[in-house]
Amino acid sequence: MIWSWMYDTKSFMDKGTLCQLRNMINRRNTSAIAAEDCNACEEFFLSVVESHIVTAVMTVLQMNSTDNIPVHPVLTKDLWAKPVESRKQVIEEVTKQIYLCFVDIFAYCDQDDDVDGDDVKRYTMQILSQVLLFMEFVDGIREGDGEKILCCLHYLMLVFKARRRKNYSIEALNLLAQYHFFLPQRQVNQLIWSRCVNIHGLPGRNISSDLYLEHLNKICKQAVSTLGANKTKAALQQVGQCIGVLHSLLSQYDTDKSGKHFRMSLFH
Numbered sequence: 188m189i190w191s192w193m194y195d196t197k198s199f200m201d202k203g204t205l206c207q208l209r210n211m212i213n214r215r216n217t218s219a220i221a222a223e224d225c226n227a228c229e230e231f232f233l234s235v236v237e238s239h240i241v242t243a244v245m246t247v248l249q250m251n252s253t254d255n256i257p258v259h260p261v262l263t264k265d266l267w268a269k270p271v272e273s274r275k276q277v278i279e280e281v282t283k284q285i286y287l288c289f290v291d292i293f294a295y296c297d298q299d300d301d302v303d304g305d306d307v308k309r310y311t312m313q314i315l316s317q318v319l320l321f322m323e324f325v326d327g328i329r330e331g332d333g334e335k336i337l338c339c340l341h342y343l344m345l346v347f348k349a350r351r352r353k354n355y356s357i358e359a360l361n362l363l364a365q366y367h368f369f370l371p372q373r374q375v376n377q378l379i380w381s382r383c384v385n386i387h388g389l390p391g392r393n394i395s396s397d398l399y400l401e402h403l404n405k406i407c408k409q410a411v412s413t414l415g416a417n418k419t420k421a422a423l424q425q426v427g428q429c430i431g432v433l434h435s436l437l438s439q440y441d442t443d444k445s446g447k448h449f450r451m452s453l454f455h
Contacts, residue, residue, distance in 0.1 A: 188350055189317045190221040190228055193310075203307040205314075208235055236318045239311055243289040247281070291316050317346070331393040333379030337366055386434075406433050 196219050198204040209217050209231060216227040244250075248257035261277045291312050320342055327335030340359045347356035366375055383393040410426045410433060411418065 188352060189321060190232065192350065193314055193317075194219055203310060205232070205235060232318065236314060236322075239289075239315055243285055243315070247285050247288060289315055290319060320346075328383055328395050329391050329393050331380070331383040331385065333382050336382055337363065337379065386438075403430050403434060406430055406437065 194205045196206055199206045199210055201207055206219075214227070214231045216224055217231045218224055218228065221228045245253075248259055248262075249255075250257060259281060261280055266274060266277060289312055320339060324336065324339040324343065327333075327339060340363060344356050344359035344363065347353075347359060362378070366378055370378060382396060384396050384399045385393045386399065407426060407430055410429070411423065414422055414426070
């Protein structure tokens with residue numbers, strides 16, 4: 188949704204747009220339709236966002252290059268000697284200032300005056316606002332943090348509504364209504380902490396339960412298609428009982444076969 192909103196092939200001459208940046212760094216595998224190559228589009232998108240984040244940080248900290256020393260009133264020379272909690276407060280204060288300058292996600296922050304006439308900054312702020320919210324949502328899924336997921340859904344519900352994604356907005360509203368009003372406490376806990384599943388047993392490697400179910404459905408369909416004319420009730424039952432084992436075997440085979448290390452996708 189964010190990609191189709193922000194990427195326009197007609198804007199290849201407009202400085203700072205995704206299409207112009209794509210041509211400038213020669214990312215030919217990036218398509219206007221994200222479904223054609225999701226990994227390439229995601230990698231390019233994250234590279235652009237990370238570049239914007241670095242630029243925003245350097246601007247607030249008055250740095251012309253990465254070799255410069257950050258300049259900020261709260262970044263004192265004796266900061267390294269202060270307690271950990273004090274240093275955390277400093278980081279939070281600096282981060283908040285960066286957000287207020289370049290991210291328009293807070294309801295109380297009106298930045299229309301700051302970007303008046305500056306279409307490049309307005310476009311960049313839209314990218315940062317949407318993608319950082321999405322990355323926060325994905326981070327909640329990876330960590331299995333149900334409370335963070337619901338917190339992000341408060342914002343995403345409004346985004347879905349604004350982008351005319353009616354079904355998504357209704358689903359988010361139903362989920363939030365069940366959490367806040369309709370369900371008893373036991374089912375509320377189940378609703379929060381059953382959103383993700385960790386099939387690797389490693390920290391930060393959770394995926395959404397719906398995505399895991401889609402993976403199993405794909406394996407099931409592939410296994411059924413190999414039966415050919417031997418599709419019987421007993422054969423289908425055997426396929427259903429072997430789905431978990433097949434998923435583990437295929438995952439291990441893909442890992443051993445590739446032998447390469449790729450940047451982990453936000454969706455896996």
